[in-house]
Amino acid sequence: EDQVTQSPEALRLQEGESSSLNCSYTVSGLRGLFWYRQDPGKGPEFLFTLYSAGEEKEKERLKATLTKKESFLHITAPKPEDSATYLCAVLAGIYNQGGKLIFGQGTELSVKP
Amino acid sequence: NAGVTQTPKFQVLKTGQSMTLQCAQDMNHNSMYWYRQDPGMGLRLIYYSASEGTTDKGEVPNGYNVSRLNKREFSLRLESAAPSQTSVYFCASSRQGISYEQYFGPGTRLTVT
Numbered sequence: 001e002d003q004v005t006q007s008p009e010a011l012r013l014q015e016g017e018s019s020s021l022n023c024s025y026t027v028s029g030l031r032g033l034f035w036y037r038q039d040p041g042k043g044p045e046f047l048f049t050l051y052s053a054g055e056e057k058e059k060e061r062l063k064a065t066l067t068k069k070e071s072f073l074h075i076t077a078p079k080p081e082d083s084a085t086y087l088c089a090v091l092a093g094i095y096n097q098g099g100k101l102i103f104g105q106g107t108e109l110s111v112k113p
Numbered sequence: 114n115a116g117v118t119q120t121p122k123f124q125v126l127k128t129g130q131s132m133t134l135q136c137a138q139d140m141n142h143n144s145m146y147w148y149r150q151d152p153g154m155g156l157r158l159i160y161y162s163a164s165e166g167t168t169d170k171g172e173v174p175n176g177y178n179v180s181r182l183n184k185r186e187f188s189l190r191l192e193s194a195a196p197s198q199t200s201v202y203f204c205a206s207s208r209q210g211i212s213y214e215q216y217f218g219p220g221t222r223l224t225v226t
Contacts, residue, residue: 043219044156044217046215100158103155105153
């Protein structure tokens, strides 16, 4: 069964304390992986797309990496404004032939000043 | 650009009542989606429209219907609301299909009593 698991469920950091969020997946035919940020009471906001193992993308304090089994979202020297829930979504299969986008349950990140 | 807009933002229904959630996008995207988000469940796809004139079922379509009114608008209808449909509903759009990043609306928080 296709599955996407994010860990930890919640993460509390002090401002400046770097850490990583994990998204592990077991799917047939990975075609891509997306990272989104979701603030409370709002819709998810697109961050990155990764297509193949070894690929990396960066945006400000965030860096996303992809292996054959998992993706990491590294947060360097986080600030309180980085507090949000981070979602990963795995694109698997063939579009119009059972292809689908599977979301993980998210990691709730809290950064304290 | 407003991006993806949704109305209403909040709604309370009684069991058996019907309602339509409205969604519009101004990014000239071809594909549109309806999701529901429940605690501990992640985002789940209800229906999607790959392009104007087409609609397809997602993971949890029972109890819902959709209409792709034109390229900009995609509505979700609950014909006879049930307490199990209490959730936060998000509309999203993408350039063409699930291979592309999706842009989400602000959501509709629906409570069915």
